Amino acid sequence: MKFKIAVLPGDGIGPEVTAQAIKCLEAVGETFNHQFTFEEAPVGAIAIDQTGDPLPEATLELCKNSDAVLFGAIGDPKYDNDPSAPVRPEQGLLKLRKELGLYTNIRPVKAFPSLIDRSPLRPERIKGTDFTIYRELTGGIYFGEKKLNKEGTVASDLCEYSEAEIERIAHQAFKAARNRRKKLTLIDKANVLETSRLWRKVVTKISESYPEVALDFLFVDNAAMQMILNPSQFDVILTENMFGDIISDEGSVIGGSIGLLASASTGDKHALFEPIHGSFPQAKGLNIANPIASILSAVMLLEHLGLKDEAMALDCAVEIAIKKNIVTPDLQPESKFGTTEVGDQIAELLAING
Amino acid sequence: MKFKIAVLPGDGIGPEVTAQAIKCLEAVGETFNHQFTFEEAPVGAIAIDQTGDPLPEATLELCKNSDAVLFGAIGDPKYDNDPSAPVRPEQGLLKLRKELGLYTNIRPVKAFPSLIDRSPLRPERIKGTDFTIYRELTGGIYFGEKKLNKEGTVASDLCEYSEAEIERIAHQAFKAARNRRKKLTLIDKANVLETSRLWRKVVTKISESYPEVALDFLFVDNAAMQMILNPSQFDVILTENMFGDIISDEGSVIGGSIGLLASASTGDKHALFEPIHGSFPQAKGLNIANPIASILSAVMLLEHLGLKDEAMALDCAVEIAIKKNIVTPDLQPESKFGTTEVGDQIAELLAING
Ligand SMILES: [Mg+2]
Ligand SMILES: [Mg+2]
Structure with a gap:
């Protein structure tokens, strides 16, 4: 070709x-x-x-x-x-x-076995790690409306997501998971954020089209811990823009x-x-x-x-x-x-x- | 007494x-x-x-x-x-x-020396770690206005901070740093977020009242990496609510x-x-x-x-x-x-x- x-x-x-x-x-x-x-x-x-x-x-x-x-x-x-x-x-x-x-x-x-000693994590923690992060790249708080009042004393950033923005990346992530170990973890903060609840709702709905993929959920603060404690649990991670920024950078150093x-x-x-x-x-x-x-x-x-x-x-x-x-x-x-x-x-x- | x-x-x-x-x-x-x-x-x-x-x-x-x-x-x-x-x-x-x-x-x-082998990090990484996180607890995106449109297809969360909210915790953190190793790291995402830029401005201004404390800045994605690569670099960490949630939970597991x-x-x-x-x-x-x-x-x-x-x-x-x-x-x-x-x-x- x-x-x-x-x-x-x-x-x-x-x-x-x-x-x-x-x-x-x-x-x-x-x-x-x-x-x-x-x-x-x-x-x-x-x-x-x-x-x-x-x-x-x-x-x-x-x-x-x-x-x-x-x-x-x-x-x-x-x-x-x-x-x-x-x-x-x-x-x-x-x-x-x-x-x-x-x-x-x-x-x-x-984690490449021959490089395992380069990891900042203990070998038993990093062993077998092999995951892929799907991070939404064009929405969320990084691109939302920013405000600063005239006096420069109150600032705000808006995090916004639409169903359509979530759907398109979710399909990509589920397809990837289907070709891997068939596990997808959505990282969010659905106990607090409205946008996270929308992510959870949309991703749960889409998961019905991928019955062979097991879907689970992790709050972002817990995910930041799990990345250190047990990174080999992950297969495909799906998350919004800012959580993806933090978690993928955290994930980038564990391999060494x-x-x-x-x-x-x-x-x-x-x-x-x-x-x-x-x-x-x-x-x-x-x-x-x-x-x-x-x-x-x-x-x-x-x-x-x-x-x-x-x-x-x-x-x-x-x-x-x-x-x-x-x-x-x-x-x-x-x-x-x-x-x-x-x-x-x-x-x-x-x-x-x- | x-x-x-x-x-x-x-x-x-x-x-x-x-x-x-x-x-x-x-x-x-x-x-x-x-x-x-x-x-x-x-x-x-x-x-x-x-x-x-x-x-x-x-x-x-x-x-x-x-x-x-x-x-x-x-x-x-x-x-x-x-x-x-x-x-x-x-x-x-x-x-x-x-x-x-x-x-x-x-x-x-x-990191307690006698428990260093319990850490998920290699001993040479965790050795000497001793820091304190000051996390803002009542503002930011967890408490900002939440919206969901009627159709349930667009959601948003507002992250908002005022000068006064930043000042009061910043003073606490600087006072703590003054009694410790005299270093304060502000974790933010000032290259992208308006609220982070306000944090940086207010904290920089307050730092003038604490000349003995060295102030530095770290983007939250980089901080998530540094917490694994070199946690002993931190003394006092100051940050907003959501970043503090993620970073303090990440920090909570490195000790073991x-x-x-x-x-x-x-x-x-x-x-x-x-x-x-x-x-x-x-x-x-x-x-x-x-x-x-x-x-x-x-x-x-x-x-x-x-x-x-x-x-x-x-x-x-x-x-x-x-x-x-x-x-x-x-x-x-x-x-x-x-x-x-x-x-x-x-x-x-x-x-x-x-
Ligand atoms: Mg980054
Ligand atoms: Mg937490």
Whole structure:
């Protein structure tokens, strides 16, 4: 099959790690006989430098006309440290999400057995952890009406959700759970919040269409505890925007390396795949950045394109590389493998085993 | 000195653990020559059984006319499992907080060296952890206007804060930080929320009156990570109601035993002290409930009354008991010490060392 991938490498280590993901996708193409076309466009600080706009029109058009977006990272210290900067690199990603209608953020968290000692949790707690968080990305209190009275003494933020906003992400999450261990946990605060009660009502109704999936509920404060006490209990987590922000960031550290975590942002028409780590400018050009999060984003991209065997093959290649200690120095201080070498080896493992 | 303490033992294991706290306070009274008068009143399920009201008027009056309230626990399965129950035990505590104007919830978290292996975190992460959370308890999104449209398809919750609500708790937190390691961390989401920006502005202004306290800021999603990665960085945490709910529950599990955690709820006139564990009805009457959280609540009560040496002496007695393994079976499965014995021993240690 033929696929057109928009590549937005962005800033800092973005281009280096994205290059490894492309390398792996090319190996997938050769092994499984698909044709991936990669077309690159600027976003973030580099786009501001080139065009004055963190999301140039041509970049947006490319994304709209591609089968998927492979995204690197965004952010540059020269903008971070300048509060008077009229445009900021991060605006590029926010606008892109909005323009592409990406209302769901998906974040898998998995404990790799050979890396279990890197977890801040005790091995017996983290063992077997393998879950995915579905976070609503465009609604809730982050986007609700904000008010400040004239005197600047009373402020408010409105959290609002509609049935339709909940339904569309709930279907995504139930479908994912159906293909996994068939458990879905809704995180809310339904004992206190009206919006949470609406989430619970809508999700309960939708669950009737997925009888093979077991649905349970957890208050967000309890969820914050369970993430530490017993993270392996989770399969698919579904939650609103702010709870998802907190819980997915909490979940991102329990595995022990943020350099391994991929994510997807999806909507009805488009999808974007990116590592959760940032642009890490200090590591730029040093060939030390961990490319695995970007390669695992490519795994999610393959799944999104319906290429299940291909996704599984690349995922296995990553698992083997980690098991064989073919990793960057962040995971193994004495490692002789740099960003490029890890990418080469995973592409090769894919070709051999694929 | 003379003090009148309102004792509200409540339900489940509440009466057993509260009895040990009273025992210790009596030992403090004898050792330091104070006169504590304890007057008991019903609250929660037992109050419903006796009077039909989870917070009888006489109980409230007693609390208002006492120097402090020592609270046990609330909740009974016979009400939890009956969704049609017109009154619920928990309403007793909510109403009491409101009537007494308790707008701050204070929760200390400390890693006891001899219990470090009970933590779900690796020893090197939890070591040295010793912080206190100041959570705003009566404002924010839990108490804001709730709306549901007629069709039941759009819901909203309003998060609102005023300068005055922030100021009063901020002063409490800064005063606490001044007496501790002189660091205060405000947890917010000021990059997104208007209320958070008001918190940041007001707290920054108040910090000028406490020049010896170092103020820093942490976004709530980052805080949820830091609580796992490096909890010993915190000294005093200050935050709004919902963030405080999530972060303080997350913080409550990192030490490894919820049976050790005390709390205080304070306002301008009144203060209430209680273990954070619940009524744990399964353990009722078995003499196995851990009384330490209740005894540490008594430590906080002594501090509140201005009895610093007395508080420190009781705190030390608890530390010694833990170090000597004078603990209930939840902390030491083969322990021969029950609830009463641990209370006796701590009271005795206080008398010897006080
Ligand atoms: Mg976040
Ligand atoms: Mg809570």
